[in-house]
Amino acid sequence: MVEVGTEVDVDGRVALITGGSRGIGFAAARELGLRGATVVLLGLDQQRAYAAATELEKDGIDAVGAHADVGDLDAVNRAAQQLGSLAAPDILVVSAGVMSDRMTKTMRTEGDEWRRVMSVNLDGAFHAINTFAKGMIERRDGRIITVSACLGRFSGPGTSGGLAPYRISKAGVNALTRNLAAELQWGARGVLVDAMCPNHTRTDMGGPDAPRSAVEAADTIVWLATRPDRNPAGEVVPTGLLWEDRQVVPW
């Protein structure tokens, strides 16, 4: 990608955001769209995804709605076929997610609830990457950002138990991110792969009393999506990491 100051120029590039129809994914899509990227907003609900794209179009953003259950690989593949070349984005943000039921300690979690959360949060992340990242990997130029959660960290609140499907799905997302970064040689092949924690955010998931806005939560996503892959000395920047507020935090 062409560098403009400390940001790469995403004008004319394609960014696909799973979970782009609402919340943090939508805020990230708007920010990338305002920088000139064509944004593909993929959600579960068709009408909501199309309405979200229409809303961004009012701001002059080139936005396209798409829908699929990210937990269903066939459905994701069908969406990719319908999107054509837009299914090979330069930036992939994996934000689609669901929270587990409040009382889901490991021994109180029913199998259906475990599968529901794993299907969207972990299978969905794999399906999105496996489907939409092929083009950027072939072109050796791209960014993959998985929206994880502090609750998935081994070193932080993820160790305190409860919300088992959610925490463990996000720990899985962290492992998936790091493993893929290693497979892509830690950025040496032109694709940066990183996870981020948005922190407690005012969205349908986070609720109205959360301390930060979706725009604030999306800041690190946009920063990761637009940072150059090399520093001024020509070295690949650190990648394959977990970020919070533009800083690396322990997994």
Ligand SMILES: NC(=O)c1ccc[n+]([C@@H]2O[C@H](COP(=O)([O-])OP(=O)(O)OC[C@H]3O[C@@H](n4cnc5c(N)ncnc54)[C@H](OP(=O)(O)O)[C@@H]3O)[C@@H](O)[C@H]2O)c1
């Ligand atoms: N909000 C927080 O406090 C917080 C904190 C830490 C991490 N996170 C993470 O941040 C990400 C975004 O969260 P949010 O707060 O923005 O959530 P949100 O407002 O509830 O939005 C969820 C998004 O995911 C999509 N989605 C859900 N199930 C899907 C499925 N099966 N297939 C395709 N898309 C699906 C929704 O699409 P529809 O509109 O079609 O339903 C929607 O676009 C999640 O991964 C979440 O775990 C959030």
